Amino acid sequence: HLYYLVPPDAIGMGINMDLNNVYFSNIKKFDGKKIRRLKISEIGQISGRAGRYLNDGSFGITGDCDEINPEEIEFLENHNFPEIQNIFWRNSNLDFKNKETLLKSLDEKPNKDWLRRVGECKDGKVLKYFLKENNNDIENNSNILKILWECCQIPDFVKKTYGHHLEVVDKVFNFLTGEERKIPNYYMKKQLSMLDKLDGNVDSISNRISNVRTWSYVANKSNWVENQDYWVERTKNLEDKLSDRLHDELTKTFIDKRASVLAKGLKQDIELKTQILEEEKVLINDQYIGILKGLKLHLDLKVDALDADIKSLKKAARQNVGPEIINRIQQIMDTGLIELKDDFKIYWRSDPIAKLTAGSDYLNPKIDLIIDEMIENNERNNLNDYLNKWIIKKIETELNSLIELKNIKEENPELRALAYRLYENNGVIKRSFISEYLKKINQNDRKKLRKLGVKFGRYHVFLFKLFKPSSVSLRILLWKNYNNNFLNLSPPTFGLNFLNDMRSANKDFMLLCGFEKFDDIYVRIDILERLFLLIFNSEKDDKKEVKVVPEMLNLLGCSKENFKKLLKKMDYKIYEKEKEYFIKYLPAKKKISNRQDKKDYSNNPFNVLHQLNLK
Incomplete structure (x- = not known):
């Protein structure tokens, strides 16, 4: 293997x-x-x-x-390798009298048959470049030529851009022949700071190491740099640090230790040690294989992983992580510690285990499990049955009045049609949308609907039991899941009955949530009905004027200024009398036509209030 x-x-x-x-x-x-x-x-x-x-x-x-x-x-x-027949040779006894003698001595041929003159080396090539192409810049002086030759012998560890190496040699040579006769600290610091990075792939890290080795060579040359001991240590430490990083990167690139460990354990039928650490990281025999999110293992598959390695990884996961997932399924069914969140997913702990999808209607969603493929159908079916029963019970508990409305059995088709329209609109509908149905049902029909929790309000017909925070959250979530609409919108903060400066809000979505629009103001519709009752009960004799009392502001939870703003949008006139505020309903006058039509006062809020069943 x-x-x-x-x-x-x-x-x-x-x-x-x-x-x-x-x-x-x-x-x-x-x-x-x-x-x-x-x-x-x-x-x-x-x-x-x-x-x-x-x-x-x-x-x-x-x-x-x-x-x-x-x-x-x-x-x-036997460690017995062929004998070496030839040795490469180059003259080391160079003549530094002048440039010509230096080049001539460098090209000298060997005087033994078994010696072979080495081809042109990098240092000789660099020397010829400086002596021939930069002839005017270099003195014909033996000491200067010796320094130049030493600089030309700086190894080109990088071996990528010849021009870069020439720049390094030229810079070092200029420092060594300048006033200071040494490479200053600031220059060494600048060069090494650019190389002191651990990010990148094998090639970029290797390139940095090569550059560091160049400056390590320079630092180790006697009297070439200021503070030599410091720079020798600095370059050594940096090279060690980069080499360690290169070792790690090479290991990751060339050696798949994880695959070999798992394959060996599976082949020899060895019991593998499985650990699930913090953040759900999964280790098998100390090898990281992925993250277990809820009931699904997200394998750490490398881009260049071989098919055989992937098979070993999946097999090891099935044998060692599978039992943990089955144990989690049992925990879920035993404890019931799960919750439905706004993203339509059912969560256990902090991870999703299932997702709602559209069913036959919005009160009957389907459930898709978020579970690993390694789990067999038996466990899947058990969990699916449990979650279906759980969501059905949740809907029955929170939205029972909607279910009863949907299942109403009455001979009167108008009553059934009204009930269906109310159910279809998530338990909240404007009166104007169903005015024809309302005309065709009698008080006995209304009584039947009231028993189911239906409220006939001034502006709306609605199921008043559906305004609890938990009920609002669930019915809106189910409605969005089924209709695939308003997905990025959320119900207003619970506990607020009056919302100001809401010009950009979606009025259709806000109505589903139970809020009526008055220009840029939204008021919760059950609170709006209670406000009308307060106004009706505060009516003074037959003058149709109503005193503004603190209970009205407390009911809405708004300031006096915002209350005045709302009343104006509702066609009420506000005036002050004896240091108290009064309101009177004064709807905007309509243009008088030439025809003498019969006046219709059915829209007068006080007329509707008289019709309310207050008993």
């Missing part, structure tokens, strides 16, 4: 993996120029990871990998 899949480059970057066996799937590589077979020394470097220095390891091939011949195997096992 394969536990790790690692490319040769990652092996070469020094990851300390706990391996006892190494198998090659290929012994060819692209070396930057061409695809070639690995050298025996390279095979030895990789296979040598097996067991490291702690255990006896083994190596081999797998799949369609080319054979490693017996002779090579013997070499590898």
